[in-house]
Amino acid sequence: MNFGEFNRFEERAFYALAGLLGLIALIGFGASHYMETHGHIVTGMNNQVVWGLPHVFAVFMIVAASGVLNVASIGSVFGKPVYKARAPLSGLLAIALLSGGLFVLMLDLGRPDRLIVAMTNFNFKSIFAMNVILYTGFFGIVAIYLWTMLDKKMKCYSKYAGFAAFIWRLALTTATGSIFGFLVARQGFDSALLAPMFIIMSFSYGLAFFILVQSFMYKWNNMVLDEAILRRLKNLLATFVGAVLYMTIVYHITNLYFAKQWDFERFILVDGGHLTAIFWFGQVALGSILPIALLLHPTLGKQVKTVIISSALIVVGAFSQLYVLIIGGQTYPLDIFPGMQTSSSFFDGVIHWYSPSLPEFLLGLGGLGVALLLTTIAVRVLQFVPKDDHLHEPGHAAAD
Numbered sequence: 001m002n003f004g005e006f007n008r009f010e011e012r013a014f015y016a017l018a019g020l021l022g023l024i025a026l027i028g029f030g031a032s033h034y035m036e037t038h039g040h041i042v043t044g045m046n047n048q049v050v051w052g053l054p055h056v057f058a059v060f061m062i063v064a065a066s067g068v069l070n071v072a073s074i075g076s077v078f079g080k081p082v083y084k085a086r087a088p089l090s091g092l093l094a095i096a097l098l099s100g101g102l103f104v105l106m107l108d109l110g111r112p113d114r115l116i117v118a119m120t121n122f123n124f125k126s127i128f129a130m131n132v133i134l135y136t137g138f139f140g141i142v143a144i145y146l147w148t149m150l151d152k153k154m155k156c157y158s159k160y161a162g163f164a165a166f167i168w169r170l171a172l173t174t175a176t177g178s179i180f181g182f183l184v185a186r187q188g189f190d191s192a193l194l195a196p197m198f199i200i201m202s203f204s205y206g207l208a209f210f211i212l213v214q215s216f217m218y219k220w221n222n223m224v225l226d227e228a229i230l231r232r233l234k235n236l237l238a239t240f241v242g243a244v245l246y247m248t249i250v251y252h253i254t255n256l257y258f259a260k261q262w263d264f265e266r267f268i269l270v271d272g273g274h275l276t277a278i279f280w281f282g283q284v285a286l287g288s289i290l291p292i293a294l295l296l297h298p299t300l301g302k303q304v305k306t307v308i309i310s311s312a313l314i315v316v317g318a319f320s321q322l323y324v325l326i327i328g329g330q331t332y333p334l335d336i337f338p339g340m341q342t343s344s345s346f347f348d349g350v351i352h353w354y355s356p357s358l359p360e361f362l363l364g365l366g367g368l369g370v371a372l373l374l375t376t377i378a379v380r381v382l383q384f385v386p387k388d389d390h391l392h393e394p395g396h397a398a399a400d
Contacts, residue, residue, distance in 0.1 A: 057367050059101070069142065091142050
């Protein structure tokens with residue numbers, strides 16, 4: 001195959017990938033239209049579980065959008081050269097993931113045309129209103145940050161823009177975690193630990209997603225990632241996953257300290273059926289312990305495949321964690337009078353089980369399609385592929 005044929009093949013592959021991702025995004029939009037026209041009766045949601053699977057997808061992308069920017073922050077704010085080459089891709093993924101997350105969030109809430117009301121009428125006592133400001137500001141700050149990284153005339157301002165983006169993303173993730181932490185009407189929420197826990201979660205989710213996208217881009221462009229860079233990334237990822245597991249343990253131990261939370265903890269950890277299985281198998285075993293073991297293994301941890309598999313497992317663990325947190329927190333009823341039995345016509349004190357429907361899953365998947373489509377087009381047009389000065393061509397030995 002000569003050079004011209006290779007370019008034509010690459011171009012056809014790009015349009016095929018963009019078409020596939022565009023179709024996924026369109027299917028997600030169609031699923032939203034189906035749910036809006038037929039009502040919530042076609043979903044698994046009910047009067048108690050009002051945030052379903054689409055919210056799990058949306059929160060994952062919003063949290064990961066904040067965390068993926070950590071790669072750029074390490075390069076610009078903390079002056080680490082290895083990460084500076086990855087800073088533009090980091091900023092691009094941050095914008096793309098937040099776009100995908102908000103795509104799902106707005107379409108799942110119903111009446112997306114009324115977004116203008118939320119943007120022009122603010123209740124500053126509401127954490128939701130504060131998040132609208134933070135999401136909008138995040139787009140603007142990261143866009144300026146990308147400008148300073150890509151324009152040689154603006155590079156002198158890159159560190160200042162990076163520092164602003166670093167602080168803003170911490171505020172954004174704190175506010176996202178506070179949406180749940182401030183909700184006193186759900187037994188599984190209402191905890192000050194959720195804000196810092198979401199920050200740690202963002203570091204883990206974002207880096208895992210970044211590694212997956214970067215690995216795909218390197219494979220697409222027939223490039224090899226230097227072993228020294230891979231080692232740094234996988235060690236950092238293992239640290240973040242360990243921190244998330246630690247915060248999860250602290251969160252549940254804190255709940256167990258209060259007698260009013262014992263029944264809820266028993267529900268999540270022992271008696272929650274599929275929620276308990278997702279917690280122990282999906283979040284703890286597959287999403288935390290196994291990736292840490294693989295990443296820190298003296299032999300397997302040095303292999304690119306191991307890092308990619310570990311990153312994929314961490315993403316699976318992320319969805320498991322958010323599913324248990326969001327769905328489990330709504331499924332279990334609020335114990336209004338601890339130690340007393342209550343009943344009413346509104347099914348107070350009754351556990352409301354939730355089973356996600358296909359349209360909900362397709363809407364969430366559509367959000368991921370939007371994020372990846374934006375990334376694919378931007379990488380094609382603006383060349384966001386990370387390039388290291390000491391990177392070798394395929395077949396050459398990697399530098400330490």
